[in-house]
Amino acid sequence: MPKHSAWPLHEGQAGSIVEEEKEGPMNVAVTPEKRDASTDGAPAILIEHARKIYGRASGNRRDAVADVSVSVSRGAIHGLLGPNGAGKTTTLKMLLGLVRPTGGRFELLGMDARKPGARARVGFLPEQPYFPQQLTALEAMTLYGKLTGLSASDIAEQAASLLSRVGLEGSEKALLSKFSRGMLQRLGLAQALLGSPEVLVLDEPASGLDPVGQRDVRNLMLSLKDEGKTVLLSSHQLSEVETVSDEVTILHLGRVAARGHIDDLLNVSGQTSIRAVGDGELPQAVSAVMSDLAATGSTVVFSVQDADARTAVEALYNGGWKIVQLQPKRASLEDYFAALLESHRADAGSNSQGEEGVQ
Amino acid sequence: MNKLFAISQAVITDAIRRKVVWAVVVFAALMSIAIPALPSYGVGIVDGVFRQVAIALMWVAALIVALALAATRLPVEIERRTVFNVVARDVRRWQYVVGTWLGMFVVLGLVLVAFTVAAIAVGWVSYSRPMFLLFEATFAVWLEIGIIMAFTVMLSTLFGPVTSVVGGLVLAFVGHGVVSFLHLSELERAPAWFPSLDVFNVINPVALGGGVSWVYLVAMVIAFCGWVSLFMFGGSLMFAGRDL
Numbered sequence: 001m002p003k004h005s006a007w008p009l010h011e012g013q014a015g016s017i018v019e020e021e022k023e024g025p026m027n028v029a030v031t032p033e034k035r036d037a038s039t040d041g042a043p044a045i046l047i048e049h050a051r052k053i054y055g056r057a058s059g060n061r062r063d064a065v066a067d068v069s070v071s072v073s074r075g076a077i078h079g080l081l082g083p084n085g086a087g088k089t090t091t092l093k094m095l096l097g098l099v100r101p102t103g104g105r106f107e108l109l110g111m112d113a114r115k116p117g118a119r120a121r122v123g124f125l126p127e128q129p130y131f132p133q134q135l136t137a138l139e140a141m142t143l144y145g146k147l148t149g150l151s152a153s154d155i156a157e158q159a160a161s162l163l164s165r166v167g168l169e170g171s172e173k174a175l176l177s178k179f180s181r182g183m184l185q186r187l188g189l190a191q192a193l194l195g196s197p198e199v200l201v202l203d204e205p206a207s208g209l210d211p212v213g214q215r216d217v218r219n220l221m222l223s224l225k226d227e228g229k230t231v232l233l234s235s236h237q238l239s240e241v242e243t244v245s246d247e248v249t250i251l252h253l254g255r256v257a258a259r260g261h262i263d264d265l266l267n268v269s270g271q272t273s274i275r276a277v278g279d280g281e282l283p284q285a286v287s288a289v290m291s292d293l294a295a296t297g298s299t300v301v302f303s304v305q306d307a308d309a310r311t312a313v314e315a316l317y318n319g320g321w322k323i324v325q326l327q328p329k330r331a332s333l334e335d336y337f338a339a340l341l342e343s344h345r346a347d348a349g350s351n352s353q354g355e356e357g358v359q
Numbered sequence: 360m361n362k363l364f365a366i367s368q369a370v371i372t373d374a375i376r377r378k379v380v381w382a383v384v385v386f387a388a389l390m391s392i393a394i395p396a397l398p399s400y401g402v403g404i405v406d407g408v409f410r411q412v413a414i415a416l417m418w419v420a421a422l423i424v425a426l427a428l429a430a431t432r433l434p435v436e437i438e439r440r441t442v443f444n445v446v447a448r449d450v451r452r453w454q455y456v457v458g459t460w461l462g463m464f465v466v467l468g469l470v471l472v473a474f475t476v477a478a479i480a481v482g483w484v485s486y487s488r489p490m491f492l493l494f495e496a497t498f499a500v501w502l503e504i505g506i507i508m509a510f511t512v513m514l515s516t517l518f519g520p521v522t523s524v525v526g527g528l529v530l531a532f533v534g535h536g537v538v539s540f541l542h543l544s545e546l547e548r549a550p551a552w553f554p555s556l557d558v559f560n561v562i563n564p565v566a567l568g569g570g571v572s573w574v575y576l577v578a579m580v581i582a583f584c585g586w587v588s589l590f591m592f593g594g595s596l597m598f599a600g601r602d603l
Contacts, residue, residue: 054602096447099602120449130439132369134376139369146365147448175376191444 042110044199044230045072045095050104052090064090066254068104072232072247074198077225079241079262080234081333082251083341088234089127091251092203095232096124108199120149123197127204127234129188133177137168137187140176141194148195155194162190167216181208189220199230206240218243242266242333250337252344266336271329272309275301278321285315303329362450363458370432370462375469380424384470387420388477406486410566413478414496417471421504422531424470428463429511430523437603446603453595460512460591464505471497496565498576502583503559507531509587513594517601531556558582 052065065087072078082088093099095106095113106113108122131140138159145155163172166186171179179187185208192200205221206214214237221231221244235241241248242262249259258265274290277299282290289308294301304312309326316323374380394412433456436442445455475497482490511527518526534556559579564571 093603098443098447100600116449116451119447122447124443124447126440126443126447128440129444130441131444132373132441134373135369139372143365143369144444144448147362147445147450149362149449188444 042107043071044074044076044109045070045078045201045232046105046107047071047091047095048105050091050094050106051102052087052094052099053102063254065094065101068249068251068254068256070232070249070256070259072230074230075225075228076246077221077231077233077244079245079248080232080251081238081241081248081337082257085253086251087254088251089203092201092232092234096122096201121195121198123192123194123200125188125192125200125202125205128181128207129184129191131176131184131187133175135176136173137163137176137179138172140187141191144191145194150195158194158196159190162193163187165193166190166220167213182210182213185209186213189217197229199232200224201232203234204236205233206235206237214240238333238337248333250340252341257340257344262333263330266330266333267328270306271303272306273301273303273325273327273329274309274312274316274323275299275325276316276321276323278316278319280319282321283315283319286312286319299324301325363454363461366445366450366455366458367462367465370459371465374428374463374466379427380466380470383420383424383427384473384477387416387474388481390416391474391478391481394481406482406488406490407567409482409485410490410493410496411562413482413493414500414562414566417474417478417497418500418504420474421467421471421500422507422527425463425467425504425508426511426524426527428466429460429508430515430520430527432459432463433512433515433598434519434523440603442603452599453591456512456516456594456598457591460509460587460594463508463512464501467504467508468501471501492565492570495570495576496561499559499561499571499579502579503556506556506583506586506590507534509590509594513590513597516594516598535560 047068047070050065050068051063053061053063055061068087068091070078070080070091080088080091090099094101094104095108096119097114097116108118111118113119132143135143141159141163142155145159150158160172163169166189168183168186168190171183176184176187185205189202189205192202202221206217209217218240221233224231225244231244233241233245245262247259247261248265250257279298281287282300286302286304289304289312290302292301292303313323313326391413394409433442442455446452475493479490479493482488482493507527507530510530511523514523514526559582561571
């Protein structure tokens with residue numbers, strides 16, 4: 001199995017690239033620390049060694065999910081990332097009983113997720129949600145409210161407030177066949193929030209939304225976190241995940257490629273980012289050690305090795321520059337993701353070359 | 360049970376707003392107005408012939424509506440992932456299957472009542488006498504097509520609309536042909552317990568006679584419950600094992 005080292009991670013980082021070669025299939029076991037992080041000992045969401053194989057004959061057999069484990073602490077937002085075909089949606093479907101797993105263990109709030117009762121406190125937004133077209137938004141909310149077990153008065157109260165919360169006020173009595181893609185997405189969010197579920201599983205929540213809608217979704221997720229909700233978020237929109245997630249799990253080819261705290265994954269080992277404002281050229285001492293310079297007007301942003309940070313700061317100060325920001329250098333999730341996939345491809349290429357050589 | 364009825368209610372609301380359902384009813388009702396124009400009309404017992412043709416029209420219209428609803432509902436909901444919003448909740452899959460069928464069965468009943476009212480009105484205007492006996496036939500057709508609908512829903516949990524429609528049609532024709540196929544045609548009507556849809560064929564007693572007895576109606580209901588239970592059980596099992 002390949003050993004992945006896509007992005008420079010220093011030792012001791014909480015976020016770690018999964019070393020499949022060293023740890024084998026057990027590498028994705030949930031650590032005791034994570035389990036203890038929840039309030040009552042059980043994580044809000046626990047997936048252990050999830051596996052899904054489609055097709056029985058060797059010709060059409062397809063491993064949609066080979067070995068995925070995810071643990072989400074209560075009150076956290078956890079991002080599930082991966083390219084198309086990585087197994088994100090299948091993993092979510094197995095968790096919610098929509099797809100029968102070939103193997104693995106699934107728990108929701110400490111209960112066996114295979115039992116429908118475990119889903120009583122879970123809200124789910126499927127990817128590109130659709131609804132019975134001849135119902136109105138209010139009728140759809142009433143249906144899902146009843147299925148959630150709410151009383152008529154609770155349904156009436158929550159339906160109105162949730163439709164307003166997702167920006168669908170005024171459209172309550174419109175037929176869903178008249179709804180745009182973005183409006184259906186908003187309704188999907190509203191129905192997922194019915195009953196104030198403790199856990200929310202959102203599959204591409206910002207899909208089909210305009211930039212304002214995407215911002216609203218981000219704000220919604222952050223407000224849900226403030227309310228103590230747990231969110232498992234699957235998304236292609238890396239910026240969205242980066243903004244709201246506490247932790248991420250990156251899937252590739254049905255396996256966990258990396259996981260950890262977003263800051264730990266993205267902090268570039270041993271480098272410091274400096275933002276300074278001033279006139280004229282940068283001091284020679286700074287120019288000699290800096291990299292990744294970006295300048296806008298009188299503001300410059302650049303990176304230096306941690307060991308050179310003190311030198312650079314002193315030189316800037318002595319040169320009359322004002323230092324406005326000093327922090328560990330952080331990559332974008334897009335950079336991290338691209339590097340990780342590139343590393344996987346390189347590993348796969350070298351493995352296939354090795355196999356050809358043996359043959 | 361509340362969840363099952365909630366699913367049924369959504370199916371009813373969704374279905375009765377679809378134009379295709381009411382287009383079939385209107386077409387069938389217009390056909391009943393045209394019955395007196397039939398070439399052989401006027402021979403024999405005229406209002407009896409009217410009732411025969413009206414019941415036949417009712418059966419055909421009900422079969423079209425039933426197959427159109429039952430064969431498409433689940434496959435479309437699965438394809439569009441509408442089903443996710445239901446079964447990802449604290450809802451059993453059997454509740455979804457049975458609730459869906461129940462909703463469609465109610466819609467079928469509404470369609471049949473609408474058609475029957477139209478037919479009775481036409482008959483009343485034509486012969487100055489009400490033909491409320493037609494409601495007995497309506498009830499029998501409702502039960503029979505309800506069984507075909509349950510079978511079609513069962514198939515649609517695994518197969519697409521075309522296969523499900525073909526399966527429903529096969530049941531309709533085999534169900535009525537089994538008596539003659541097994542050379543049981545000497546029976547005027549097969550007994551209610553016999554696995555044949557002919558038990559629901561009450562055209563002759565309603566059109567030409569005095570209707571059917573209450574005992575026979577109860578026997579039809581028992582046969583209906585047996586068949587529907589069987590198909591709903593099968594459909595629930597098939598749907599429970601399906602990846603969505």
